[in-house]
Each structure stands twice: as structure tokens, then as C-alpha cells.
Amino acid sequence: MAYSDKVIEHYNNPRNVGQMDKNSTAVGTGLVGAPECGDVMRLQIKVNPETRVIEDAKFKTFGCGSAIASSSLATEWVKGKTVDEALEIKNTDIVKELALPPVKIHCSVLAEDAIRAAIGDWKKKNVGAGEQASAQVAVAAN
Amino acid sequence: MTVVAEPPKKLVCWSCDSENDADAQFCANCGKLQPYTPADYFAFFGLPRRFQLDTAALEKQFYRLSRKFHPDLYARASAEEQRWSLEKSSVLNDAWRTLRDPLARTEYLLGLVGIRLEAQSRDASDRAAENGTAKPQVVPPDLLEEVFELNMQLEEMRMAKAGGAGDPEVRGSLEAAKENFDRQLNASEQDLHALWSQWDHAAGANDGATQQAAQQRMVDLLNRRSYIRNLMRDVEEALKN
Numbered sequence A: 001m002a003y004s005d006k007v008i009e010h011y012n013n014p015r016n017v018g019q020m021d022k023n024s025t026a027v028g029t030g031l032v033g034a035p036e037c038g039d040v041m042r043l044q045i046k047v048n049p050e051t052r053v054i055e056d057a058k059f060k061t062f063g064c065g066s067a068i069a070s071s072s073l074a075t076e077w078v079k080g081k082t083v084d085e086a087l088e089i090k091n092t093d094i095v096k097e098l099a100l101p102p103v104k105i106h107c108s109v110l111a112e113d114a115i116r117a118a119i120g121d122w123k124k125k126n127v128g129a130g131e132q133a134s135a136q137v138a139v140a141a142n
Numbered sequence B: 001m002t003v004v005a006e007p008p009k010k011l012v013c014w015s016c017d018s019e020n021d022a023d024a025q026f027c028a029n030c031g032k033l034q035p036y037t038p039a040d041y042f043a044f045f046g047l048p049r050r051f052q053l054d055t056a057a058l059e060k061q062f063y064r065l066s067r068k069f070h071p072d073l074y075a076r077a078s079a080e081e082q083r084w085s086l087e088k089s090s091v092l093n094d095a096w097r098t099l100r101d102p103l104a105r106t107e108y109l110l111g112l113v114g115i116r117l118e119a120q121s122r123d124a125s126d127r128a129a130e131n132g133t134a135k136p137q138v139v140p141p142d143l144l145e146e147v148f149e150l151n152m153q154l155e156e157m158r159m160a161k162a163g164g165a166g167d168p169e170v171r172g173s174l175e176a177a178k179e180n181f182d183r184q185l186n187a188s189e190q191d192l193h194a195l196w197s198q199w200d201h202a203a204g205a206n207d208g209a210t211q212q213a214a215q216q217r218m219v220d221l222l223n224r225r226s227y228i229r230n231l232m233r234d235v236e237e238a239l240k241n
Helices: A005-012 A065-078 A091-098 A102-125 A134-139 B053-068 B081-100 B103-114 B118-133 B141-162 B167-204 B206-238
Strands: A027-034 A040-048 A054-060 B011-014 B019-021
Touching: A005 A065, A005 A091, A027 A102, A040 A065, A040 A102, A040 B053, A040 B141, A054 B141, A065 A091, A065 A102, A091 A102, B011 B167, B053 B081, B081 B103, B103 B118, B103 B167, B103 B206, B118 B206, B141 B167, B141 B206, B167 B206
Parallel strands: none
Antiparallel strands: A027 A040, A040 A054, B011 B019
């Protein structure tokens, strides 16, 4: 199976690889995995508490080229968006942008999961600071 | 979900009209091949749905049935019998390949009770997207942390090896990692056998709660194994280069 040019480009020059302090209240961390393929993906966002804009994003992914490209693209896309705008990013957008074949769609799903998990983590940390997030509801429901 | 034994139906032979067990492959009276009706692999072999299986007995049964279903034997039979012999031969091969392999058999039986390992992650994502919540991970968070950490270490070792620095030392730590994964895979196989036995025992006693608990632990164990297998593959690759 051949990778699209965009996947190869992201794979060779991944954007925003790295790590942020996961204990910082401004940082939300999403660690997600797909057991069927053995991939793990960590995506972190740094949010401005005033504007709720995602000012920085980092990722580290262990997985196939499509998983790396999907998370690389996800960090590019969330930067500059508010957390609510970032929640609008759908895995199908990633599929389209990277021209992922059907067998690699789960990689884009993982990236979407990672964005949601990172935002959920950030919201949970900032519940006291006026953040009445769906994450709080989700936690209470558990 | 409990696996309830179905009420025994009867199969009436198309050739001599005598009654047979529902899963009979041949008529007990006239010996004619019976129609192929889609059945799960356990039913096909006339076995109860259990994780523990006598694979030596299964192998004998497989060879015996392979000979008896063989299309060559039906070269002069009716078109229908020819079709059944082909269908049964093909299902027989699939059933044998699946049931003889402990992990394939485990995944298959979990599938029969409604757990689709391949799809569980995707299903959880779909549900999360629908209610706009963060997806509950199908893998326990501490396992993800551990796998991530192991991957980080492995990457460091690989990079050190590629840089040629302290080669014997890096090799040593890679080999230690490989041994560690090997141990974990072996240990998980032992655990799996224990869970099989719990489930099978509970199935015999109609103890649905115990079956469900054992099923869930099997799923966790198989997920964990698939991560360890990947790490193992990466370690082996790093050692080869």
C-alpha cells in the first residue's frame, strides 16, 4: 500500500514533536491507544485561560506512518483554535487532508480521540477556574 | 451474556427421512451427506462452546472429516451433494485453523458472545463522538502509560545503537527488554489459561456473572498482548540491524 505524498511529508517532517509539562494547569494531555494495531499517541495542548485559545501543541506517536501524520496534522490544526473550535475537528477531515486509505482510517480516529482527551484533561484541571466542562459531567457520570 | 444451550432440533435426512441430531453431517441411518447449514465452528465440529479444547482429538476429527467431505467422493453424486461437500470442506478448513490456535480460538469465542476485539476501539470512538464526550479508552490508562514509556526507552536504545555509541551495552539492554517482553507474553498465556478454565467452568454452571468477568479480563489481556507483541517486533528489528 502506498502512502500519499502528504502522509510522507508529515512522516519525514513531523510538526510539533515533543513534550510539555503535564503537571501544568495550562496543559492538557491526551494519551490514547489502539490495541488492534498497537499504536500509542500522546497529544498535548497549552491553553490560554483568558481566551481559551490553544497556543501550542505537541505530540509523540509510536505507530505507523499514517498515525504519525495524523497526529502531526492534528497539532497543526488545533494551534490557534479555541478549545471549542478544536472539538469540531473530525477524523474525516484528517482522512480527507491526508488521503488515507480505508485500512488507515483508525489512525485518524486515534488523532481525533487524542484531541478530545487532551481537551478533556485540560477542562478537568480547570473546573475550579470557571470551566464547567462536559468533562466534568463525564467524570461525575462515572 | 450467558450462553444458553439451544433446544435440540432434529434434522430429517433428505434421502431416507430418518431423524438425526441437528448438527449431524451425515445421516446416521443411510450415511448420506446432509445439507450445509451455516453454523459456528464449535457447532460444526459438534463441540460445546468452550475455550479449553482437546486439540489432539480435534485434529483427528479434522482429518477424518476432511476425508469424508472430500469433493472427489462426490464426483458422481447430485449437484447439491457436490455443493455441500465443497461448502463443508471449506468451512472445515476455516474452523480447524481457527479452533486449533489458542489465541484465534479465544478471539473467535469472544466474538460469538458479542465481543468484537477489532471493533471495540472504533465503537467507543463512535459513541464518544455522538455524545460529545471524551472517549473512554478501551485500554486501561496505566497500560497506555507503561507502553508509552517502554516505547520511549526502546527508541532511545535504537537511537543509541544507530549512533554506534556503546554498542555492546545498548545491545545488552535491548536483549534484556526482549527477555522481559518474552516473560510477559508467557505469563499472559498462563493467565489466559486460568481465565479459560474459569469461564468454561462457569458456563457449565450457568454462572453468567463469572463468565462476564472472565471475558472482560480476557479482553484486557489480549489488548495488552497486542501491545507487547508490537514492542517485541520493534526490539527484534532493532537487534537485527
